[in-house]
Amino acid sequence: MSTKERILEEALTLFAENGYDGTGVDAIAERVGIKGPSLYKHFKSKEDILNALIDTAETRYDDYFGSEEHIGRIPDDMEDFIQMTMKRVSFTVSDPMIRKIRIFLVQEQFRSERLAEITTRHQLHGIQRMYTKIMEGMMDQGLIVEDDPAMLAMELSAPAVLLIAKADRQPQYEKEVLEDIEKHIRHFCDVYGKRID
Amino acid sequence: MSTKERILEEALTLFAENGYDGTGVDAIAERVGIKGPSLYKHFKSKEDILNALIDTAETRYDDYFGSEEHIGRIPDDMEDFIQMTMKRVSFTVSDPMIRKIRIFLVQEQFRSERLAEITTRHQLHGIQRMYTKIMEGMMDQGLIVEDDPAMLAMELSAPAVLLIAKADRQPQYEKEVLEDIEKHIRHFCDVYGKRID
DNA sequence: GTCTATATCCAGATAGAC
DNA sequence: GTCTATCTGGATATAGAC
Numbered sequence: 353m354s355t356k357e358r359i360l361e362e363a364l365t366l367f368a369e370n371g372y373d374g375t376g377v378d379a380i381a382e383r384v385g386i387k388g389p390s391l392y393k394h395f396k397s398k399e400d401i402l403n404a405l406i407d408t409a410e411t412r413y414d415d416y417f418g419s420e421e422h423i424g425r426i427p428d429d430m431e432d433f434i435q436m437t438m439k440r441v442s443f444t445v446s447d448p449m450i451r452k453i454r455i456f457l458v459q460e461q462f463r464s465e466r467l468a469e470i471t472t473r474h475q476l477h478g479i480q481r482m483y484t485k486i487m488e489g490m491m492d493q494g495l496i497v498e499d500d501p502a503m504l505a506m507e508l509s510a511p512a513v514l515l516i517a518k519a520d521r522q523p524q525y526e527k528e529v530l531e532d533i534e535k536h537i538r539h540f541c542d543v544y545g546k547r548i549d
Numbered sequence: 550m551s552t553k554e555r556i557l558e559e560a561l562t563l564f565a566e567n568g569y570d571g572t573g574v575d576a577i578a579e580r581v582g583i584k585g586p587s588l589y590k591h592f593k594s595k596e597d598i599l600n601a602l603i604d605t606a607e608t609r610y611d612d613y614f615g616s617e618e619h620i621g622r623i624p625d626d627m628e629d630f631i632q633m634t635m636k637r638v639s640f641t642v643s644d645p646m647i648r649k650i651r652i653f654l655v656q657e658q659f660r661s662e663r664l665a666e667i668t669t670r671h672q673l674h675g676i677q678r679m680y681t682k683i684m685e686g687m688m689d690q691g692l693i694v695e696d697d698p699a700m701l702a703m704e705l706s707a708p709a710v711l712l713i714a715k716a717d718r719q720p721q722y723e724k725e726v727l728e729d730i731e732k733h734i735r736h737f738c739d740v741y742g743k744r745i746d
Numbered sequence: 747g748t749c750t751a752t753a754t755c756c757a758g759a760t761a762g763a764c
Numbered sequence: 765g766t767c768t769a770t771c772t773g774g775a776t777a778t779a780g781a782c
Binding site: 375377378388389392396397398 | 756757758759760763
């Protein structure tokens with residue numbers, strides 16, 4: 353991995369931990385194993401690091417949430433749907449990179465229009481789009497009742513997003529949060545799942 | 550209003566706008582109409598201002614969301630419920646103080662354990678507690694089906710919380726956000742409201 | 747309680763040797 | 765590309781006059 357990439361990696365870690373304003377260039381450099389001024393051979397300013405970071409964060413997110421793996425398969429039955437969804441949730445909660453991007457974004461969302469847009473996409477429209485597809489598929493399969501798929505996607509995802517944000521800021525409740533999410537998903541299935549007659 | 554209170558007021562405005570680290574004591578003082586060093590006759594440090602601010606924010610929130618006005622009345626029918634809820638949402642979105650507290654908290658939630666707890670209460674447990682009571686009342690009245698009231702409270706409030714957060718960071722979508730919230734509430738009523746036979 | 751002047755510190759960034 | 769030395773500006777905070 354190039355020094356440039358290492359810088360972005362350590363910058364993300366520190367920005368997530370202490371915020372952009374709370375992170376010094378020397379601190380980033382130290383984690384990379386170089387001195388502060390050496391950063392300026394790779395980036396022309398601290399803000400330049402921030403912007404490059406946003407670029408990679410955006411790409412990485414799109415790669416992940418746009419990938420076929422995550423929207424491709426339609427579940428076989430309700431229990432399969434619950435397992436699939438919880439697996440996705442568990443990964444999202446514990447993957448260090450995804451987690452840091454989330455924590456970074458939520459703190460810096462007001463810094464620029466661009467960051468605001470990306471945050472809305474991550475928290476709302478990106479996830480909703482993914483689950484709308486899944487809801488449509490499940491309606492086609494006769495697994496859930498016919499209804500507005502975007503509405504169902506919102507009702508399924510919003511509580512999970514808020515609970516994951518809780519786990520981000522209070523990691524001591526991570527286990528409880530995962531249980532609450534599963535409970536919520538099962539309730540969702542009870543409400544919208546079609547009875548097997 | 551005392552100078553001390555004015556300082557807290559202007560500090561909240563600036564912390565919400567530029568974050569705690571992004572706000573200088575001189576900037577706070579200027580809005581109050583005094584010079585930076587004069588602040589130190591009222592607070593012993595910038596962090597002291599922050600802590601006092603958290604105290605008042607907490608009190609103000611508890612006053613508001615714990616008040617009888619917001620949890621007391623049980624709606625007469627579904628349309629009444631929708632109107633009540635939308636009125637509460639509109640107020641929450643547009644009240645400058647509540648809005649600043651929300652924006653301040655979301656940015657500074659990782660600064661301390663205490664801020665993390667308060668954020669979770671504002672976004673999750675406080676709202677859920679309030680709506681759980683309302684759901685229980687509506688079940689007693691036979692307005693909605695019998696179900697886990699805490700679950701319904703979460704499903705009702707979570708999308709609204711996320712959409713309000715969107716309006717906070719992207720005020721240009723405020724109108725659209727309010728429409729989306731109403732649409733979501735009406736869908737909630739369609740799903741859980743009892744038919745009038 | 748407010749002011750001006752100032753102490754102290756630390757951040758981002760540059761210069762130039764290696 | 766990395767280093768050391770350094771510039772520069774801005775920040776929190778204090779001292780002491782009014």
